[in-house]
Amino acid sequence: MKTRIERDCLGEMEIDDASYFGIQTHRMMKVSGAAGYPVIAYPDLHRALFQIKKACAKANAEVGALDAQVAQAIVSACDKLLEGGYEKEFPLDMLQGGGYTCVNMNVNEVIGNLANEILTGHKGSDQVHPNTHVNMAQSTNDTIPSATHLAIAPRLDVIIERLQALHSSFEKKADEFKDVVKVGRTCWQDALPLTLGQEFGGYASLIARLIKKLQAVRPGCFELVMGGSAVGTGLGASSGYMQAFYKHISSDLGEKVSPQANIFDGFQNPDFFVTVSGLIKEVATSLSKISKDLRLMSSGPRSGFMEITLPALSPGSSIMPGKINPTVPEMVIQIAHQVVGNDVAIAMAYDEGELDLNVWDATFYKCLFENLQLVGEEILILKRDCIDGITANRDRCRDEAQSSLAISTVVAATQGYPLGVKVAHYAKEKGLTVKKAVLEMGLMTKAEADHLLDPMLLVDPEKMAQAIAEWRAGKH
Template sequence: MSKYRIERDCLGEMEIPDNCYYGIQTTRMMGVSGCANLPVSFFPDMHKALAQIKKAAARANNKIGAMNDDIAEAIAQACDEIIEGKFADQFPLDMWQGGGYTCVNMNINEVVGNRANEILTGKKGSDRVHPNTHVNMGQSTNDTIPSATHLGMIARFDELVRELGLLSVSLRAKEREFKDVVKVGRTCLQDALPLTLGQEFGGYASVIERLKGQAVSMRAGCFEIVMGGSAVGTGFSAEPGYMDAFYAEISEQYGQTITPMKDLFDGFQNADFIVEVSGLVKKVAMTLSKISKDLRILGSGPRSGLMEINLPALSPGSSIMPGKINPTVPEIVIQISHQVAGNDVAISMAYDEGELDLNVWDATFYKCLFESFQLVNAELPILRKHCIDGITANKERCEKEANASIALSTVVAAALGYPLGVKVAHYCEKNNLSVKEAVVRMGLMTSKEADKLVNPMLMTNPKAAAQAVAEFKKEKHLI
């Protein structure tokens, strides 16, 4: 048996090692790429979605009488094998490619074609199944690659929604655990009105739940694709009935209705859905980063920082300072946000630079978007399991700082007027007193009244605080 086979394309012919399922066009592009040293198949979603598309197209063409039964079924079998994970080493192309990923489309056409031909004839080649004539029938790179990108995002959205949901559960558990831990609020990194640590974590839970809802809603856009548009949106080369048959087949494969975009010319010209998805993934990354920055501040210390919470100790934090522990997980999350933000900028530029009848910057869209998905989806369980779930509160320290805060003078302003509130704040600073001590010493309240009103926990409950202030004013004949 020969170790090589001869394959031909519009540029000539080439010897291809016979153990390879990819062919001449893939081989040509392997010789002029490799910038990233990272294959497109590093994120396998593209190739799995392309295999689904090729399978649906073959069966659709068979149903309308454009393709023989045996060829259609051989193509479908080859596609099923790819979907199962076989031939993963036959997709060697580098992530960065020109030509709108034409080479990626042809790579899978060649692998499917050679495998289908092998099923039918016992050998690779194009005796029965040709990569362009049969595997690519009724299609173009220009509709298969954008469609595969959309379909490939489905699993990534599902993972994102699941992990956001699990994180929100953990944050809600901390909200309940810390509901009685009163602390100083901070705005502009300055002391502000008190709140509970539980209220802070409840805010974190709420934004995660809101992002989860946005992801659920946005996921629907993955099921609108541009298959059937062929090269520029006209659908030229497809047989009559192909589009209806294709969408019936692809919907059956995914178990959910998949439809063509309302205007295929719009779909070819504009990749705004990719920009929208990237924006959401960036928003998740930025939100996780903001929460992580807060956790670093709240856990700073242990003696010279806030130290209101304890983060799980995962590893020594210094090669020279004994006992130092770093907030490693929050810092991972923050660094990931830097990369995701950069990816979003690249995607925005690629969208802006799409010209005329096709946006050809599929490599930028795919590499950057799926890298962002991978990073965010991977960091979510790490943040949850190795940080959030293990956080504990330093309740005594929080309460001490809350009671010492001059921001408690706000209750004086509410009960006795703003000018007196200012006087109390200045008196506290000058005499190194708490607000509760100051109002008693200044004769503004009795000890009993101060104990009731100048109470950080009371101030975390606006209804109860308003009622207490109203009763004080009534007793003092201020209203």
């Protein structure tokens, strides 16, 4: 095995020359591994770091701080990494101390060795040093938080796009079910009728609102602390570097990237991660609430609510033939459990930042990107394997609507609340519908009852108000 010797502030080490990562990566590999999977399992941070290192090299060359040939080699190395195929060179475990200094140095080492190889034909630091050149004018303290900001944007874009598709699915179902009248339920008790389409229209409206919130937070992904170096003062950077960096990163990404209004605030307070996490939690718990509704409405198929039928995806029991479970809604609910837990961890990590830097980058990254991954995928599955295939059990829904004692509210609205209570009690005691109770009690004619107590009339507030006004006018 061919090896090379590398040195750092703790000494020297013999490194397998087949590896592009170096001594600092090796040191951290020996004292980590608790999570059991690497940071690059969610590759977004590394891709953002490659973009940042590329823009830094361009900026340092522009201001005369970095040799143009070295800068170009670093840019070329970053381009190679962005193309993919080097994932094994980033083996560090997801949970690390030191504010992900080891992650920054792992990236610096790989870029440095690739760049040195481009210039000399071999790995090493004789032409490109990971600290001196690749990390020029930078610190882990500005690169990691900035890369995390940039890394969030593509994930948000996926979630927004998939929510837009889910919104369309709910709107289609709202239209499909617009004439499916059913009983409403409050506190799990029978309430006034509404249509299944109105319920699904409510879901569509919720999704549209979530999309707007995510779109509103997206610009924050492109507000960075790059240029602040270790504590926000920018020590080590040449004059003009900061402006040059933001010019190049904006050009490379095709987005307007800018420094945060107060760099010191940015170093002290990564509240943006809390904001994003809160919105992702809101998406997850909203989808969970919808899924719980679907689970109830589809319960049965003979002794539950039985209002809708979900797509049958797999047998639901190892012992009971014919049982089908609401597997997709239950998956969505479980994901909400995990997302909420991760959001709590993110809030704790933000709360425990001290003085001039919050070092809990591993908590932010692991928990936030697990949530982004879970929510992004669940939206796709929920739409494709559940919502698009839902059918309405129309007869069942109408029978429920007609049998609800809450229809006695119409009597209360036309003839007073006390009489409405009497009708409800009479119908319950006799096992009648409200319509039959009203007829037996002689409170309305059949024509009046057929009109005023039609569940489809009750779901339209304008028509219902007009019908009540006409009835009252006819009695005076």
